[in-house]
Amino acid sequence: MKVIVVGATGTLGKAVAEDLNKRHEVVEVGFSGGDVQVDITDLSSIRAMYEEIGAFDALVSATGDVHFGPLEDITQEQWKLGLNNKLMGQINLVMEGAKRVNDNGSFTLTSGIISKDPIRYGAAATTVCSAIEGFAASAALELPRGIRINVVSPTILEESVELFGAAFAGFEPVPAAKAALAFSKSVDGARSGQTFEVKGHT
Amino acid sequence: MKVIVVGATGTLGKAVAEDLNKRHEVVEVGFSGGDVQVDITDLSSIRAMYEEIGAFDALVSATGDVHFGPLEDITQEQWKLGLNNKLMGQINLVMEGAKRVNDNGSFTLTSGIISKDPIRYGAAATTVCSAIEGFAASAALELPRGIRINVVSPTILEESVELFGAAFAGFEPVPAAKAALAFSKSVDGARSGQTFEVKGHT
Numbered sequence: 001m002k003v004i005v006v007g008a009t010g011t012l013g014k015a016v017a018e019d020l021n022k023r024h025e026v027v028e029v030g031f032s033g034g035d036v037q038v039d040i041t042d043l044s045s046i047r048a049m050y051e052e053i054g055a056f057d058a059l060v061s062a063t064g065d066v067h068f069g070p071l072e073d074i075t076q077e078q079w080k081l082g083l084n085n086k087l088m089g090q091i092n093l094v095m096e097g098a099k100r101v102n103d104n105g106s107f108t109l110t111s112g113i114i115s116k117d118p119i120r121y122g123a124a125a126t127t128v129c130s131a132i133e134g135f136a137a138s139a140a141l142e143l144p145r146g147i148r149i150n151v152v153s154p155t156i157l158e159e160s161v162e163l164f165g166a167a168f169a170g171f172e173p174v175p176a177a178k179a180a181l182a183f184s185k186s187v188d189g190a191r192s193g194q195t196f197e198v199k200g201h202t
Numbered sequence: 203m204k205v206i207v208v209g210a211t212g213t214l215g216k217a218v219a220e221d222l223n224k225r226h227e228v229v230e231v232g233f234s235g236g237d238v239q240v241d242i243t244d245l246s247s248i249r250a251m252y253e254e255i256g257a258f259d260a261l262v263s264a265t266g267d268v269h270f271g272p273l274e275d276i277t278q279e280q281w282k283l284g285l286n287n288k289l290m291g292q293i294n295l296v297m298e299g300a301k302r303v304n305d306n307g308s309f310t311l312t313s314g315i316i317s318k319d320p321i322r323y324g325a326a327a328t329t330v331c332s333a334i335e336g337f338a339a340s341a342a343l344e345l346p347r348g349i350r351i352n353v354v355s356p357t358i359l360e361e362s363v364e365l366f367g368a369a370f371a372g373f374e375p376v377p378a379a380k381a382a383l384a385f386s387k388s389v390d391g392a393r394s395g396q397t398f399e400v401k402g403h404t
Contacts (some may be wrong), residue, residue, distance in 0.1 A: 032393075043278070043313035072300065076245070079293065083285055091281065091329070098274065118340035118395075127293070130336025131329045138320035138328035142273040 001028065002056045003187060006040065006093060007063030009033040012110070015176035016062050016183045023188070024083045027053050031063075040064070040089030047095050058106045058187045059097050061090050068127045068167065074121075074124055082128040091135055094149060104146035108186040109136060113155040113199055119167055129153065133195045140193030148192035154179040155199040174199025204229065204258045205389060206251075208295060210264045211235040213361045217378035218264050218385045225390070233265075242266070242291030248298050256294070260389045261299050263292050263308045268327045270369065271383025276326055284330040293337055296351060306348035310388040311338060315357040315401055320394050322368055331355065342395030350394035356381040357401040374402025374403065 001024045006011035008028035017026050028034040029049060038049040040063065064086025067078035092107045097107060114122045115129035136151045143149060156168040158175045163174070182196040203226045209215035210230035219228050230236040231251060240251040242265065266288025269280035292311045301307060316324045317331035338353045345351060358370040360377045367375070384398040 065242055066389035071341055072297075074297070076290075079290060083290075084326055087329075087333075088278075088281060088285075095274075095276070114340070115336055118336075120343055123337060123340040123344065127289075127333045127337040130339075131289075131333035134317055134320075134332025135325060135329040137332075138316070139273055139323040141320055142325065144274075182288075 001025070001058055001187070004029055004049075004053060004056050004059040006038060006061045006184065007110075010062060011157060012154065012176050012179060013060075013062035015180040016060055016090070018186050019177070019180040020060070020187060023057075023184075027056070029144065037066055039069060040093060041084050043092055043096070046092050050096060050100050056100070056105070057102050059093060059101065060108045060183050060187065061093050062110050062183070064090055064110060064128075066128050068121050068125060070121055073124045079124055082124045086125075087128045087131050087135075089107055089134060094135075094139060098147060100142055101147060103141050104148075106148040106150070106187055106192075108183050109149070109151045111151050111153045111195065113171070115195075116197070117171075123169060136195065137193045143192075148186075148190075150180040150186040150192060151195045152179070152186065153197045154182070155197075170202055172202045174198055174200050203225070203260055203389070206231055206255060206258050206261040208240060208251075208261065208263045209312075212264060213359060214356065214378050214381060215262075215264035217382040218262055221379070221382040221386050222262070222389060225386075226260075229258070242288050242295060245294055245298070247370050248294055252298060252302050256306070257304060257325055258302070260303045260308045260310070261295060261303065262385050262389065264312050264385070266292055266312060266330075268330050270323050270327060271321055273325045281326055283295045284326045287320050288327075289330045289333050289337075292334060296337075296341060300345055300349060303349060306350075308350040308352070308394075311351070311353045313353050313397065315355055315373070315399065316398070317397075318357055319373075323369060338397065339395045345394075350388075350392075351389040352394060353397045354381070354384040354388065355397050355399045356384070357399075372404055374404045376400055376402050 009030035066082030111129035211232035268284030313331035
């Protein structure tokens with residue numbers, strides 16, 4: 001299969017691309033790096049990415065910005081960051097990609113464990129992650145030609161503990177290489193409309 | 203208690219106001235009708251509503267527009283309708299209201315049963331309803347002064363079967379007066395961060 005990995009230059013995306021690369025041809029997409037570039041907040045950039053890559057069998061999105069900060073301080077612009085980037089960016093990868101992906105292809109998006117296990121300062125992120133999971137569950141009912149869609153909801157990665165660990169106290173971190181398996185489960189598996197959670201024991 | 207019901211002129215809001223009115227002083231808010239008017243997509247209109255009403259103990263939102271239609275036909279504007287209106291409109295009622303509500307007050311928002319039980323043509327709505335439930339679960343962790351927040355997720359109302367019944371085939375409708383009880387449970391109860399589902403046997 002030919003698999004597009006958007007966010008392939010990030011901590012998670014790199015591990016996802018590495019695991020998929022064992023069995024598939026991977027096209028690594030980044031915002032500024034990678035084989036192909038895309039700005040997921042820009043519909044014309046998404047279309048240009050698909051034009052450049054041509055026929056494909058699966059797309060994995062391991063990207064998306066969202067604001068973290070105290071609830072009472074979240075501004076309208078900070079709410080919109082997550083809605084425009086992590087939410088609508090990933091939705092638009094699917095909306096545009098569904099017209100172009102091969103029959104029986106798939107889309108795998110990324111949310112985050114705080115959709116189900118919220119933390120302080122995570123209101124904007126939990127809102128967006130929940131929305132992504134709802135989108136996949138409902139879009140799965142209507143995607144034509146055997147096209148599947150799933151979400152991976154990872155806990156904090158071992159590689160990100162230094163940066164974000166304080167906010168995730170008590171969440172057992174998981175190595176990116178383990179989180180990557182959930183994406184492979186989605187791409188190589190048969191299920192659709194699911195959220196695959198990746199978490200430690202807590 | 204003094205309870206603001208936004209959307210009090212709608213099918214659901216009318217029943218909610220009626221039930222709350224048995225025990226509380228209700229301020230009925232509508233887009234064009236009611237005691238006070240508000241456009242929830244306009245932050246200054248939300249602020250004006252709170253200024254006009256003054257001190258209050260609880261706000262119930264039984265309002266919010268979102269697009270229904272085939273997934274592949276949903277335009278950027280139609281995605282934004284739900285995000286700006288039903289999602290950010292309700293979030294902003296909370297963001298602005300949390301600064302003004304009395305200690306130990308509460309907010310109760312409305313999602314919809316398709317957040318958990320999606321239907322054809324409901325992708326934009328399921329996305330938004332899931333987001334609302336995520337928002338409440340996370341906001342509950344940070345609201346100060348004993349302020350609570352919950353969501354009510356109602357199935358199709360008996361009163362709406364004629365309009366929307368075809369899309370909800372097999373969903374047992376519930377009378378608006380029964381759905382209203384879930385809002386009272388939130389307002390008069392003690393729980394926070396919850397989604398109270400209102401559904402029939404199916």
